[in-house]
Amino acid sequence: MKYRLGIDLGGTSAKLAIVNQKRKIIREASFSTAGRPRPGNVIAAVGNRFRRMTSDLSVERVGVGVAGDIDFEHGVIRFSPNLGWKNVPFRKLLSKKIKKKVVVDNDANVAALGLYRTQAPRTVRHMIAVTLGTGVGGGVVLNGEVYRGATGSAGEIGHMVVERGGRRCNCGNRGCLETYAGGYYLARFARLRLKKGKDITPLTLDQAARKGDRFARSLWETAGRMLGQALGDLIYLLNPQMIYLTGGVAKANDLLLRPLRKELSMRTLTVPLRAVDIRIARESAHIGVLGASFL
Protein backbone atom coordinates (compact mmCIF):
# COMPACT_ATOMS: atom_id res chain seq x y z
CA MET A 1 0.00 0.00 0.00
CA LYS A 2 1.21 3.48 -0.84
CA TYR A 3 0.57 6.39 1.49
CA ARG A 4 0.74 10.12 1.36
CA LEU A 5 0.86 12.77 4.04
CA GLY A 6 -1.33 15.85 3.78
CA ILE A 7 -0.66 18.90 5.95
CA ASP A 8 -3.09 21.78 6.38
CA LEU A 9 -1.04 24.61 7.86
CA GLY A 10 -3.17 27.45 9.19
CA GLY A 11 -2.77 30.36 11.57
CA THR A 12 -4.55 28.49 14.38
CA SER A 13 -3.45 24.91 13.96
CA ALA A 14 -1.60 22.50 11.71
CA LYS A 15 -3.43 19.31 10.80
CA LEU A 16 -1.67 16.24 9.47
CA ALA A 17 -3.24 13.15 7.91
CA ILE A 18 -1.92 9.95 6.38
CA VAL A 19 -4.06 9.11 3.35
CA ASN A 20 -4.15 5.75 1.59
CA GLN A 21 -4.60 5.02 -2.12
CA LYS A 22 -8.34 4.83 -1.67
CA ARG A 23 -8.28 8.46 -0.51
CA LYS A 24 -9.16 7.52 3.04
CA ILE A 25 -7.55 9.08 6.08
CA ILE A 26 -6.02 6.32 8.19
CA ARG A 27 -4.18 8.41 10.78
CA GLU A 28 -4.37 11.99 12.03
CA ALA A 29 -2.46 14.45 14.19
CA SER A 30 -2.42 18.17 14.85
CA PHE A 31 -0.67 20.87 16.83
CA SER A 32 -1.25 24.54 17.58
CA THR A 33 0.27 27.25 15.41
CA ALA A 34 -1.22 30.16 17.35
CA GLY A 35 0.97 33.13 18.28
CA ARG A 36 2.95 33.30 15.04
CA PRO A 37 5.44 30.48 15.66
CA ARG A 38 8.90 30.54 14.07
CA PRO A 39 9.25 28.39 10.94
CA GLY A 40 11.92 26.28 12.61
CA ASN A 41 9.57 25.36 15.44
CA VAL A 42 6.80 24.37 13.03
CA ILE A 43 9.24 22.25 11.00
CA ALA A 44 10.40 20.54 14.18
CA ALA A 45 6.80 19.85 15.28
CA VAL A 46 5.90 18.44 11.85
CA GLY A 47 9.05 16.27 11.87
CA ASN A 48 8.08 15.00 15.29
CA ARG A 49 4.51 14.03 14.25
CA PHE A 50 5.82 12.61 10.99
CA ARG A 51 8.18 10.21 12.75
CA ARG A 52 5.49 8.94 15.05
CA MET A 53 2.83 8.61 12.32
CA THR A 54 5.10 6.75 9.89
CA SER A 55 6.95 4.41 12.24
CA ASP A 56 5.25 1.36 10.70
CA LEU A 57 4.48 2.54 7.14
CA SER A 58 6.21 4.38 4.36
CA VAL A 59 4.98 7.67 2.96
CA GLU A 60 5.67 8.43 -0.70
CA ARG A 61 5.29 12.16 -0.68
CA VAL A 62 4.05 15.06 1.38
CA GLY A 63 1.70 17.87 0.36
CA VAL A 64 1.26 21.07 2.33
CA GLY A 65 -1.53 23.65 2.02
CA VAL A 66 -0.90 27.11 3.47
CA ALA A 67 -3.12 30.21 3.53
CA GLY A 68 -1.20 32.97 1.79
CA ASP A 69 0.84 33.84 -1.27
CA ILE A 70 2.77 30.71 -2.20
CA ASP A 71 5.46 30.20 -4.82
CA PHE A 72 4.36 26.71 -5.83
CA GLU A 73 7.26 26.11 -8.18
CA HIS A 74 9.90 26.70 -5.51
CA GLY A 75 7.84 25.69 -2.49
CA VAL A 76 8.33 29.07 -0.86
CA ILE A 77 5.76 30.73 1.40
CA ARG A 78 6.09 34.25 -0.01
CA PHE A 79 3.69 35.74 2.50
CA SER A 80 1.34 34.24 5.04
CA PRO A 81 -0.42 36.93 7.09
CA ASN A 82 -1.90 34.37 9.50
CA LEU A 83 1.44 32.85 10.37
CA GLY A 84 3.27 36.16 10.08
CA TRP A 85 5.80 34.59 7.69
CA LYS A 86 7.61 36.12 4.73
CA ASN A 87 9.73 34.25 2.18
CA VAL A 88 10.00 31.00 4.09
CA PRO A 89 11.47 28.17 1.91
CA PHE A 90 9.13 25.65 3.51
CA ARG A 91 9.62 22.87 0.98
CA LYS A 92 13.38 22.94 1.34
CA LEU A 93 13.23 23.07 5.15
CA LEU A 94 10.69 20.28 5.46
CA SER A 95 12.16 17.93 2.86
CA LYS A 96 15.53 18.28 4.56
CA LYS A 97 13.92 17.40 7.88
CA ILE A 98 11.89 14.38 6.80
CA LYS A 99 13.80 13.25 3.69
CA LYS A 100 10.69 13.12 1.50
CA LYS A 101 9.50 14.91 -1.59
CA VAL A 102 7.43 17.88 -0.42
CA VAL A 103 4.97 20.03 -2.41
CA VAL A 104 3.62 23.33 -1.04
CA ASP A 105 0.55 25.14 -2.37
CA ASN A 106 -1.96 27.70 -1.18
CA ASP A 107 -5.04 26.66 0.75
CA ALA A 108 -7.54 27.59 -2.00
CA ASN A 109 -5.79 25.41 -4.58
CA VAL A 110 -5.62 22.62 -2.04
CA ALA A 111 -9.34 22.97 -1.24
CA ALA A 112 -10.14 22.92 -4.97
CA LEU A 113 -8.10 19.76 -5.44
CA GLY A 114 -9.71 18.16 -2.39
CA LEU A 115 -13.22 18.95 -3.63
CA TYR A 116 -12.36 17.89 -7.15
CA ARG A 117 -11.18 14.46 -6.06
CA THR A 118 -13.73 13.78 -3.33
CA GLN A 119 -16.96 15.56 -4.33
CA ALA A 120 -17.04 16.43 -8.03
CA PRO A 121 -18.65 13.88 -10.40
CA ARG A 122 -16.15 11.98 -12.55
CA THR A 123 -17.28 13.69 -15.73
CA VAL A 124 -16.16 17.09 -14.44
CA ARG A 125 -12.90 18.36 -15.93
CA HIS A 126 -13.23 22.10 -15.31
CA MET A 127 -14.13 23.17 -11.78
CA ILE A 128 -13.76 26.22 -9.59
CA ALA A 129 -13.78 26.31 -5.80
CA VAL A 130 -14.62 29.61 -4.14
CA THR A 131 -13.50 29.69 -0.53
CA LEU A 132 -15.73 32.05 1.45
CA GLY A 133 -13.97 32.35 4.77
CA THR A 134 -12.58 35.37 6.57
CA GLY A 135 -11.44 36.38 3.10
CA VAL A 136 -12.50 35.15 -0.33
CA GLY A 137 -10.19 32.95 -2.36
CA GLY A 138 -10.40 30.60 -5.26
CA GLY A 139 -8.90 27.48 -6.73
CA VAL A 140 -9.18 26.62 -10.38
CA VAL A 141 -9.13 23.09 -11.82
CA LEU A 142 -8.90 23.00 -15.63
CA ASN A 143 -8.55 19.86 -17.69
CA GLY A 144 -8.51 17.89 -14.45
CA GLU A 145 -5.53 19.71 -12.96
CA VAL A 146 -5.03 22.67 -10.65
CA TYR A 147 -4.28 25.67 -12.81
CA ARG A 148 -1.80 28.02 -11.12
CA GLY A 149 -0.73 30.49 -13.79
CA ALA A 150 2.64 32.11 -14.39
CA THR A 151 3.58 32.75 -10.76
CA GLY A 152 1.18 30.51 -8.85
CA SER A 153 -1.18 33.45 -8.31
CA ALA A 154 -4.17 32.29 -10.37
CA GLY A 155 -7.62 32.14 -8.77
CA GLU A 156 -7.53 35.43 -6.83
CA ILE A 157 -11.30 35.70 -7.02
CA GLY A 158 -11.59 37.75 -3.85
CA HIS A 159 -9.98 40.80 -5.39
CA MET A 160 -11.96 40.85 -8.60
CA VAL A 161 -13.64 44.27 -8.71
CA VAL A 162 -17.41 43.85 -8.61
CA GLU A 163 -18.29 47.50 -7.99
CA ARG A 164 -16.17 50.32 -9.39
CA GLY A 165 -15.40 52.77 -6.59
CA GLY A 166 -17.16 50.49 -4.11
CA ARG A 167 -16.19 49.50 -0.58
CA ARG A 168 -12.60 50.07 0.44
CA CYS A 169 -10.58 46.85 0.67
CA ASN A 170 -7.55 46.17 2.84
CA CYS A 171 -5.68 45.38 -0.37
CA GLY A 172 -5.75 49.10 -1.17
CA ASN A 173 -8.30 48.97 -3.99
CA ARG A 174 -12.06 49.53 -3.92
CA GLY A 175 -15.00 47.29 -4.74
CA CYS A 176 -13.26 43.91 -4.36
CA LEU A 177 -15.60 40.93 -4.08
CA GLU A 178 -14.09 40.15 -0.67
CA THR A 179 -15.45 43.40 0.80
CA TYR A 180 -19.01 42.16 0.08
CA ALA A 181 -18.77 38.41 0.56
CA GLY A 182 -15.85 37.86 2.93
CA GLY A 183 -16.62 37.02 6.56
CA TYR A 184 -14.36 39.73 7.94
CA TYR A 185 -16.05 42.50 5.96
CA LEU A 186 -19.57 41.15 6.45
CA ALA A 187 -19.11 41.29 10.21
CA ARG A 188 -17.23 44.59 10.15
CA PHE A 189 -19.81 46.29 7.98
CA ALA A 190 -22.58 45.09 10.28
CA ARG A 191 -20.71 46.32 13.36
CA LEU A 192 -20.09 49.76 11.86
CA ARG A 193 -23.69 50.12 10.86
CA LEU A 194 -25.13 48.89 14.12
CA LYS A 195 -22.58 50.69 16.31
CA LYS A 196 -22.71 47.84 18.77
CA GLY A 197 -22.22 44.17 19.21
CA LYS A 198 -18.67 42.89 19.15
CA ASP A 199 -20.16 39.42 18.80
CA ILE A 200 -21.40 39.91 15.23
CA THR A 201 -20.13 37.11 13.02
CA PRO A 202 -21.32 35.60 9.75
CA LEU A 203 -23.10 33.02 11.89
CA THR A 204 -25.06 35.58 13.94
CA LEU A 205 -25.86 37.45 10.72
CA ASP A 206 -27.19 34.20 9.28
CA GLN A 207 -29.40 33.67 12.35
CA ALA A 208 -30.63 37.28 12.33
CA ALA A 209 -31.54 37.07 8.65
CA ARG A 210 -33.50 33.86 9.22
CA LYS A 211 -35.40 35.56 12.03
CA GLY A 212 -36.40 38.23 9.51
CA ASP A 213 -33.93 40.98 10.40
CA ARG A 214 -34.01 43.35 7.43
CA PHE A 215 -30.52 44.67 7.72
CA ALA A 216 -29.02 41.21 8.00
CA ARG A 217 -31.08 40.09 5.00
CA SER A 218 -29.83 43.03 2.96
CA LEU A 219 -26.22 42.14 3.77
CA TRP A 220 -26.70 38.60 2.49
CA GLU A 221 -28.60 39.90 -0.52
CA THR A 222 -25.66 42.14 -1.43
CA ALA A 223 -23.12 39.40 -0.74
CA GLY A 224 -25.00 36.96 -2.96
CA ARG A 225 -25.50 39.45 -5.77
CA MET A 226 -21.86 40.51 -5.82
CA LEU A 227 -20.76 36.90 -5.69
CA GLY A 228 -23.15 36.22 -8.58
CA GLN A 229 -21.58 39.00 -10.59
CA ALA A 230 -18.06 37.68 -10.08
CA LEU A 231 -19.19 34.13 -10.89
CA GLY A 232 -20.91 35.40 -14.04
CA ASP A 233 -17.62 36.84 -15.28
CA LEU A 234 -15.86 33.65 -14.27
CA ILE A 235 -18.36 31.49 -16.14
CA TYR A 236 -17.96 33.58 -19.29
CA LEU A 237 -14.19 33.43 -19.03
CA LEU A 238 -13.64 29.82 -18.02
CA ASN A 239 -16.83 27.99 -18.95
CA PRO A 240 -16.53 25.51 -16.04
CA GLN A 241 -18.79 22.55 -15.34
CA MET A 242 -18.91 23.03 -11.57
CA ILE A 243 -18.46 25.81 -9.08
CA TYR A 244 -18.26 24.86 -5.41
CA LEU A 245 -18.76 27.40 -2.65
CA THR A 246 -17.00 26.42 0.53
CA GLY A 247 -15.85 27.91 3.84
CA GLY A 248 -17.72 29.34 6.81
CA VAL A 249 -19.68 32.02 4.94
CA ALA A 250 -20.95 29.40 2.46
CA LYS A 251 -22.96 27.89 5.32
CA ALA A 252 -25.49 30.69 4.76
CA ASN A 253 -26.53 28.49 1.83
CA ASP A 254 -29.84 29.78 0.38
CA LEU A 255 -29.30 33.26 1.89
CA LEU A 256 -26.39 33.48 -0.53
CA LEU A 257 -27.58 31.24 -3.36
CA ARG A 258 -30.92 32.96 -3.96
CA PRO A 259 -29.54 36.44 -4.72
CA LEU A 260 -26.59 34.80 -6.50
CA ARG A 261 -28.93 33.03 -8.93
CA LYS A 262 -31.02 36.19 -9.34
CA GLU A 263 -27.87 38.04 -10.39
CA LEU A 264 -26.84 35.28 -12.78
CA SER A 265 -30.29 35.32 -14.37
CA MET A 266 -29.39 38.72 -15.84
CA ARG A 267 -26.70 37.04 -17.93
CA THR A 268 -27.76 35.97 -21.36
CA LEU A 269 -25.14 33.70 -22.95
CA THR A 270 -27.12 30.56 -22.25
CA VAL A 271 -24.65 27.91 -23.40
CA PRO A 272 -21.99 28.47 -20.69
CA LEU A 273 -24.64 29.30 -18.08
CA ARG A 274 -26.48 26.03 -18.65
CA ALA A 275 -23.23 24.09 -18.61
CA VAL A 276 -22.37 24.99 -15.01
CA ASP A 277 -23.63 23.55 -11.76
CA ILE A 278 -23.16 25.88 -8.76
CA ARG A 279 -23.46 24.38 -5.33
CA ILE A 280 -22.38 24.56 -1.73
CA ALA A 281 -19.68 21.97 -1.07
CA ARG A 282 -20.52 19.24 1.43
CA GLU A 283 -18.99 20.16 4.73
CA SER A 284 -15.84 18.34 5.61
CA ALA A 285 -13.18 19.20 8.14
CA HIS A 286 -10.79 17.12 6.06
CA ILE A 287 -10.83 18.85 2.68
CA GLY A 288 -7.62 20.70 3.56
CA VAL A 289 -5.52 17.67 4.55
CA LEU A 290 -7.04 15.48 1.84
CA GLY A 291 -6.41 18.09 -0.85
CA ALA A 292 -2.85 18.55 0.38
CA SER A 293 -2.26 14.81 0.23
CA PHE A 294 -3.35 14.81 -3.45
CA LEU A 295 -0.83 17.50 -4.43
Next chain:
Amino acid sequence: MKYRLGIDLGGTSAKLAIVNQKRKIIREASFSTAGRPRPGNVIAAVGNRFRRMTSDLSVERVGVGVAGDIDFEHGVIRFSPNLGWKNVPFRKLLSKKIKKKVVVDNDANVAALGLYRTQAPRTVRHMIAVTLGTGVGGGVVLNGEVYRGATGSAGEIGHMVVERGGRRCNCGNRGCLETYAGGYYLARFARLRLKKGKDITPLTLDQAARKGDRFARSLWETAGRMLGQALGDLIYLLNPQMIYLTGGVAKANDLLLRPLRKELSMRTLTVPLRAVDIRIARESAHIGVLGASFL
Protein backbone atom coordinates in the same frame (compact mmCIF):
# COMPACT_ATOMS: atom_id res chain seq x y z
CA MET B 1 7.01 18.77 -46.81
CA LYS B 2 3.74 18.74 -44.90
CA TYR B 3 1.12 21.41 -45.48
CA ARG B 4 -1.99 22.66 -43.77
CA LEU B 5 -4.88 24.75 -44.97
CA GLY B 6 -6.18 27.62 -42.85
CA ILE B 7 -9.56 29.18 -43.56
CA ASP B 8 -10.74 32.47 -42.06
CA LEU B 9 -14.49 32.55 -42.63
CA GLY B 10 -16.01 35.97 -42.02
CA GLY B 11 -19.19 37.79 -42.93
CA THR B 12 -17.44 39.74 -45.71
CA SER B 13 -14.99 37.27 -47.17
CA ALA B 14 -13.44 33.86 -46.76
CA LYS B 15 -9.65 33.72 -46.86
CA LEU B 16 -7.74 30.52 -47.51
CA ALA B 17 -4.02 29.92 -47.10
CA ILE B 18 -1.71 26.95 -47.49
CA VAL B 19 0.85 27.04 -44.69
CA ASN B 20 4.07 25.03 -44.60
CA GLN B 21 5.83 23.49 -41.62
CA LYS B 22 7.84 26.67 -41.13
CA ARG B 23 4.56 28.52 -40.55
CA LYS B 24 4.88 30.43 -43.80
CA ILE B 25 2.01 31.05 -46.17
CA ILE B 26 2.91 29.66 -49.59
CA ARG B 27 -0.40 30.08 -51.39
CA GLU B 28 -3.54 32.19 -50.85
CA ALA B 29 -7.08 32.52 -52.15
CA SER B 30 -10.29 34.22 -51.14
CA PHE B 31 -13.90 34.70 -52.12
CA SER B 32 -16.77 36.92 -51.04
CA THR B 33 -19.23 35.79 -48.36
CA ALA B 34 -21.29 38.97 -48.40
CA GLY B 35 -25.09 38.75 -48.49
CA ARG B 36 -25.44 35.79 -46.14
CA PRO B 37 -24.60 32.94 -48.52
CA ARG B 38 -26.07 29.48 -48.03
CA PRO B 39 -23.72 26.99 -46.34
CA GLY B 40 -23.83 24.72 -49.41
CA ASN B 41 -22.55 27.52 -51.62
CA VAL B 42 -19.69 28.33 -49.26
CA ILE B 43 -18.74 24.64 -49.05
CA ALA B 44 -18.75 24.43 -52.85
CA ALA B 45 -16.59 27.55 -53.14
CA VAL B 46 -14.10 26.25 -50.57
CA GLY B 47 -13.98 22.87 -52.34
CA ASN B 48 -13.30 24.66 -55.59
CA ARG B 49 -10.38 26.72 -54.22
CA PHE B 50 -9.11 23.69 -52.34
CA ARG B 51 -8.83 21.59 -55.53
CA ARG B 52 -6.95 24.30 -57.36
CA MET B 53 -4.62 25.15 -54.47
CA THR B 54 -3.68 21.54 -53.74
CA SER B 55 -3.33 20.14 -57.25
CA ASP B 56 0.43 19.66 -56.80
CA LEU B 57 0.75 19.21 -53.05
CA SER B 58 -0.93 17.30 -50.26
CA VAL B 59 -2.62 18.97 -47.32
CA GLU B 60 -2.67 17.09 -44.01
CA ARG B 61 -5.52 18.87 -42.32
CA VAL B 62 -7.75 21.87 -42.50
CA GLY B 63 -8.56 24.44 -39.80
CA VAL B 64 -11.44 26.89 -40.00
CA GLY B 65 -11.97 30.02 -37.89
CA VAL B 66 -15.50 31.48 -37.78
CA ALA B 67 -16.87 34.49 -35.93
CA GLY B 68 -19.67 33.25 -33.72
CA ASP B 69 -20.68 30.61 -31.24
CA ILE B 70 -18.91 27.42 -32.29
CA ASP B 71 -19.24 23.90 -30.95
CA PHE B 72 -15.57 23.00 -31.28
CA GLU B 73 -16.01 19.40 -30.27
CA HIS B 74 -18.53 18.64 -33.00
CA GLY B 75 -17.40 21.23 -35.52
CA VAL B 76 -20.82 22.87 -35.59
CA ILE B 77 -21.39 26.58 -36.16
CA ARG B 78 -24.08 27.04 -33.49
CA PHE B 79 -24.67 30.66 -34.41
CA SER B 80 -22.85 33.10 -36.66
CA PRO B 81 -24.63 36.47 -36.79
CA ASN B 82 -22.37 37.73 -39.60
CA LEU B 83 -23.11 34.81 -41.88
CA GLY B 84 -26.69 34.49 -40.66
CA TRP B 85 -26.15 30.78 -39.94
CA LYS B 86 -27.59 28.61 -37.19
CA ASN B 87 -26.52 25.05 -36.34
CA VAL B 88 -24.50 24.40 -39.48
CA PRO B 89 -22.43 21.16 -39.19
CA PHE B 90 -19.57 22.80 -41.05
CA ARG B 91 -16.92 20.21 -40.20
CA LYS B 92 -19.04 17.35 -41.45
CA LEU B 93 -20.01 19.16 -44.64
CA LEU B 94 -16.51 20.29 -45.49
CA SER B 95 -14.69 17.07 -44.63
CA LYS B 96 -17.18 15.19 -46.81
CA LYS B 97 -16.45 17.60 -49.64
CA ILE B 98 -12.66 17.61 -49.51
CA LYS B 99 -11.95 14.26 -47.80
CA LYS B 100 -9.66 15.78 -45.17
CA LYS B 101 -9.73 16.09 -41.40
CA VAL B 102 -11.36 19.45 -40.59
CA VAL B 103 -11.32 21.41 -37.31
CA VAL B 104 -13.64 24.37 -36.71
CA ASP B 105 -13.17 26.98 -33.97
CA ASN B 106 -14.24 30.54 -33.23
CA ASP B 107 -12.25 33.48 -34.55
CA ALA B 108 -11.03 34.67 -31.14
CA ASN B 109 -9.52 31.27 -30.30
CA VAL B 110 -7.98 31.17 -33.75
CA ALA B 111 -6.52 34.68 -33.34
CA ALA B 112 -5.13 33.68 -29.93
CA LEU B 113 -3.50 30.60 -31.42
CA GLY B 114 -2.12 32.62 -34.35
CA LEU B 115 -0.63 35.23 -32.02
CA TYR B 116 0.68 32.59 -29.67
CA ARG B 117 2.58 30.77 -32.40
CA THR B 118 3.78 33.77 -34.40
CA GLN B 119 4.27 36.66 -31.94
CA ALA B 120 4.56 35.44 -28.35
CA PRO B 121 8.05 34.72 -26.98
CA ARG B 122 8.83 31.03 -26.61
CA THR B 123 8.86 31.21 -22.83
CA VAL B 124 5.19 32.18 -22.75
CA ARG B 125 2.81 29.37 -21.73
CA HIS B 126 -0.21 31.36 -20.56
CA MET B 127 -1.52 34.05 -22.91
CA ILE B 128 -4.74 35.88 -23.57
CA ALA B 129 -5.77 37.58 -26.79
CA VAL B 130 -8.43 40.27 -26.56
CA THR B 131 -10.00 40.98 -29.93
CA LEU B 132 -11.24 44.56 -30.03
CA GLY B 133 -13.27 44.69 -33.21
CA THR B 134 -16.91 45.52 -33.81
CA GLY B 135 -17.44 43.47 -30.67
CA VAL B 136 -15.02 42.36 -27.96
CA GLY B 137 -13.91 38.74 -27.78
CA GLY B 138 -11.17 36.73 -26.24
CA GLY B 139 -9.04 33.67 -26.75
CA VAL B 140 -7.27 31.97 -23.88
CA VAL B 141 -4.07 29.94 -24.19
CA LEU B 142 -3.13 28.06 -21.01
CA ASN B 143 -0.23 25.65 -20.68
CA GLY B 144 0.52 26.27 -24.35
CA GLU B 145 -2.91 25.20 -25.60
CA VAL B 146 -6.15 26.95 -26.44
CA TYR B 147 -8.45 26.57 -23.45
CA ARG B 148 -12.08 26.20 -24.54
CA GLY B 149 -13.97 25.12 -21.42
CA ALA B 150 -16.89 22.76 -21.05
CA THR B 151 -18.83 23.82 -24.16
CA GLY B 152 -16.24 25.75 -26.17
CA SER B 153 -17.55 29.03 -24.74
CA ALA B 154 -14.50 30.11 -22.71
CA GLY B 155 -12.98 33.54 -23.27
CA GLU B 156 -16.19 35.59 -23.51
CA ILE B 157 -14.39 38.68 -22.25
CA GLY B 158 -16.73 41.11 -24.05
CA HIS B 159 -19.64 40.30 -21.78
CA MET B 160 -17.82 40.51 -18.48
CA VAL B 161 -19.69 43.16 -16.46
CA VAL B 162 -17.39 46.11 -15.77
CA GLU B 163 -20.05 48.50 -14.49
CA ARG B 164 -23.10 47.28 -12.59
CA GLY B 165 -26.20 48.83 -14.11
CA GLY B 166 -24.07 50.45 -16.81
CA ARG B 167 -24.68 50.80 -20.56
CA ARG B 168 -27.28 48.55 -22.10
CA CYS B 169 -25.78 45.76 -24.20
CA ASN B 170 -27.37 44.00 -27.16
CA CYS B 171 -26.88 40.76 -25.22
CA GLY B 172 -29.67 41.91 -22.88
CA ASN B 173 -27.52 42.72 -19.85
CA ARG B 174 -26.00 46.02 -18.71
CA GLY B 175 -22.45 47.18 -18.25
CA CYS B 176 -20.71 44.62 -20.48
CA LEU B 177 -17.12 45.48 -21.43
CA GLU B 178 -18.15 45.44 -25.08
CA THR B 179 -20.45 48.45 -24.60
CA TYR B 180 -17.41 50.53 -23.60
CA ALA B 181 -14.60 49.11 -25.71
CA GLY B 182 -16.30 47.56 -28.75
CA GLY B 183 -16.13 49.45 -32.05
CA TYR B 184 -19.86 49.26 -32.63
CA TYR B 185 -20.72 50.83 -29.29
CA LEU B 186 -17.90 53.38 -29.39
CA ALA B 187 -19.23 54.71 -32.69
CA ARG B 188 -22.87 54.43 -31.70
CA PHE B 189 -22.35 56.22 -28.42
CA ALA B 190 -20.53 59.04 -30.20
CA ARG B 191 -23.28 59.32 -32.82
CA LEU B 192 -26.02 59.50 -30.17
CA ARG B 193 -24.17 62.13 -28.24
CA LEU B 194 -23.24 64.25 -31.25
CA LYS B 195 -26.58 63.77 -32.98
CA LYS B 196 -24.86 63.88 -36.33
CA GLY B 197 -22.22 62.19 -38.42
CA LYS B 198 -23.02 58.81 -39.87
CA ASP B 199 -19.32 58.53 -40.64
CA ILE B 200 -18.20 58.21 -37.05
CA THR B 201 -16.01 55.12 -36.67
CA PRO B 202 -13.33 54.08 -34.20
CA LEU B 203 -10.85 55.48 -36.75
CA THR B 204 -12.40 58.95 -36.90
CA LEU B 205 -12.69 58.94 -33.09
CA ASP B 206 -8.99 58.13 -32.94
CA GLN B 207 -8.17 61.05 -35.24
CA ALA B 208 -10.47 63.44 -33.35
CA ALA B 209 -8.87 62.49 -30.02
CA ARG B 210 -5.40 63.08 -31.41
CA LYS B 211 -6.51 66.52 -32.61
CA GLY B 212 -7.50 67.25 -29.02
CA ASP B 213 -11.25 66.70 -29.21
CA ARG B 214 -12.37 66.41 -25.61
CA PHE B 215 -15.36 64.20 -26.17
CA ALA B 216 -13.40 61.75 -28.30
CA ARG B 217 -10.66 61.68 -25.68
CA SER B 218 -13.17 60.94 -22.96
CA LEU B 219 -14.55 58.02 -24.96
CA TRP B 220 -11.09 56.45 -25.27
CA GLU B 221 -10.38 57.19 -21.62
CA THR B 222 -13.52 55.28 -20.61
CA ALA B 223 -12.80 52.46 -23.06
CA GLY B 224 -9.25 52.08 -21.71
CA ARG B 225 -10.30 52.21 -18.08
CA MET B 226 -13.06 49.66 -18.52
CA LEU B 227 -10.74 47.41 -20.47
CA GLY B 228 -8.19 47.83 -17.67
CA GLN B 229 -10.76 46.75 -15.13
CA ALA B 230 -11.67 43.61 -17.05
CA LEU B 231 -7.99 42.80 -17.59
CA GLY B 232 -7.31 43.32 -13.89
CA ASP B 233 -9.89 40.66 -13.04
CA LEU B 234 -8.48 38.44 -15.74
CA ILE B 235 -4.93 38.82 -14.42
CA TYR B 236 -6.04 37.93 -10.90
CA LEU B 237 -7.95 34.92 -12.16
CA LEU B 238 -5.57 33.51 -14.73
CA ASN B 239 -2.17 34.98 -13.91
CA PRO B 240 -1.06 35.05 -17.59
CA GLN B 241 2.34 36.05 -18.91
CA MET B 242 1.06 37.97 -21.93
CA ILE B 243 -2.08 39.77 -22.98
CA TYR B 244 -2.35 40.86 -26.61
CA LEU B 245 -4.84 43.44 -27.75
CA THR B 246 -5.78 43.01 -31.38
CA GLY B 247 -8.45 44.10 -33.88
CA GLY B 248 -9.37 47.48 -35.35
CA VAL B 249 -10.05 49.27 -32.05
CA ALA B 250 -6.62 48.21 -30.73
CA LYS B 251 -5.07 50.51 -33.33
CA ALA B 252 -5.88 53.39 -30.99
CA ASN B 253 -2.81 52.13 -29.13
CA ASP B 254 -1.75 54.68 -26.48
CA LEU B 255 -5.24 56.24 -26.41
CA LEU B 256 -6.33 52.91 -24.98
CA LEU B 257 -3.16 51.79 -23.20
CA ARG B 258 -2.66 54.90 -21.09
CA PRO B 259 -6.02 54.78 -19.24
CA LEU B 260 -5.78 50.98 -19.19
CA ARG B 261 -2.50 51.14 -17.27
CA LYS B 262 -3.85 53.89 -15.02
CA GLU B 263 -6.74 51.58 -14.10
CA LEU B 264 -4.43 48.63 -13.50
CA SER B 265 -2.23 50.75 -11.23
CA MET B 266 -5.11 50.69 -8.72
CA ARG B 267 -4.62 46.95 -8.32
CA THR B 268 -2.31 45.90 -5.57
CA LEU B 269 -1.41 42.21 -5.87
CA THR B 270 1.97 42.92 -7.34
CA VAL B 271 3.13 39.39 -8.12
CA PRO B 272 0.59 38.61 -10.90
CA LEU B 273 0.63 42.24 -12.13
CA ARG B 274 4.40 42.22 -12.59
CA ALA B 275 4.27 38.84 -14.30
CA VAL B 276 2.15 40.05 -17.22
CA ASP B 277 3.15 41.93 -20.35
CA ILE B 278 0.25 43.76 -22.02
CA ARG B 279 0.74 44.91 -25.55
CA ILE B 280 -0.88 45.68 -28.86
CA ALA B 281 -0.34 42.77 -31.26
CA ARG B 282 1.68 43.48 -34.40
CA GLU B 283 -0.72 44.05 -37.24
CA SER B 284 -1.11 41.16 -39.59
CA ALA B 285 -3.82 40.41 -42.11
CA HIS B 286 -2.85 36.76 -41.81
CA ILE B 287 -3.37 36.00 -38.13
CA GLY B 288 -6.78 34.48 -38.93
CA VAL B 289 -5.67 32.04 -41.63
CA LEU B 290 -2.41 31.25 -39.83
CA GLY B 291 -4.18 30.59 -36.55
CA ALA B 292 -6.73 28.39 -38.34
CA SER B 293 -3.93 26.40 -39.99
CA PHE B 294 -2.46 25.69 -36.53
CA LEU B 295 -5.73 24.26 -35.18
